[in-house]
Amino acid sequence: MEDQILRLLGQRGYAPANVPELLRHLRWPPNRQQELQRVLAGLERSGRITRTKGNRYILSREADLIPGRIRINRQGKGFLQPDDPALKEIMVPEDATSTALHEDRVLVRRDVRARGLRPEQPTQETGRVIRILERRRTQIVGTLQRGRQFLYVIPDDPRMPHDIYVPPARDTGRPANVGDKVVVELREWASRNTNPEGEIIEVLGPPDE
Numbered sequence: 297m298e299d300q301i302l303r304l305l306g307q308r309g310y311a312p313a314n315v316p317e318l319l320r321h322l323r324w325p326p327n328r329q330q331e332l333q334r335v336l337a338g339l340e341r342s343g344r345i346t347r348t349k350g351n352r353y354i355l356s357r358e359a360d361l362i363p364g365r366i367r368i369n370r371q372g373k374g375f376l377q378p379d380d381p382a383l384k385e386i387m388v389p390e391d392a393t394s395t396a397l398h399e400d401r402v403l404v405r406r407d408v409r410a411r412g413l414r415p416e417q418p419t420q421e422t423g424r425v426i427r428i429l430e431r432r433r434t435q436i437v438g439t440l441q442r443g444r445q446f447l448y449v450i451p452d453d454p455r456m457p458h459d460i461y462v463p464p465a466r467d468t469g470r471p472a473n474v475g476d477k478v479v480v481e482l483r484e485w486a487s488r489n490t491n492p493e494g495e496i497i498e499v500l501g502p503p504d505e
Contacts, residue, residue: 305355312352343403360406368398368455392424395485397456399432434482465496472499
């Protein structure tokens with residue numbers, strides 16, 4: 297079924313279609329709509345297709361959207377390894393990584409470069425993260441600290457650029473004291489302009505333990 301949908305979206309002359317229109321194009325009966333939506337959701341999670349405004353579907357590559365796994369260095373710069381081995385690595389500037397973390401699967405919009413009259417020298421492809429497809433990890437180890445009005449955790453991994461706001465620890469088996477190493481489960485993190493929030497799920501204790 298996935299192959300049938302991908303072939304349809306890849307046809308020359310295909311116009312972005314919504315679910316009812318896709319049903320008609322595929323010549324499937326209306327009672328298969330839920331099945332179609334389930335398959336579309338899986339393809340969207342994988343990054344192979346993208347839902348546009350009006351809930352219409354296109355192949356990601358048609359919009360210069362590249363799925364792959366991102367590596368982030370200590371300076372915060374990202375490097376996307378596309379799922380398609382024929383594509384080159386794409387550099388993602390620090391201010392364009394969105395909420396991506398090291399080794400996440402993401403969807404990157406590749407920058408379009410203006411072409412001059414002279415042949416261009418090969419240069420590094422660049423892009424911007426527009427969606428997180430899959431978190432490689434949702435648990436972060438760090439040090440618990442207290443601000444004026446809230447608790448927060450400073451991640452041990454320098455590639456995690458933001459402190460994580462947390463409520464007081466509950467049901468962890470031992471109390472969490474300021475300065476303790478803790479394990480935090482990340483919650484949904486939607487914007488790079490706000491600190492992520494999480495919940496302490498394990499107290500490891502003082503750093504020298």
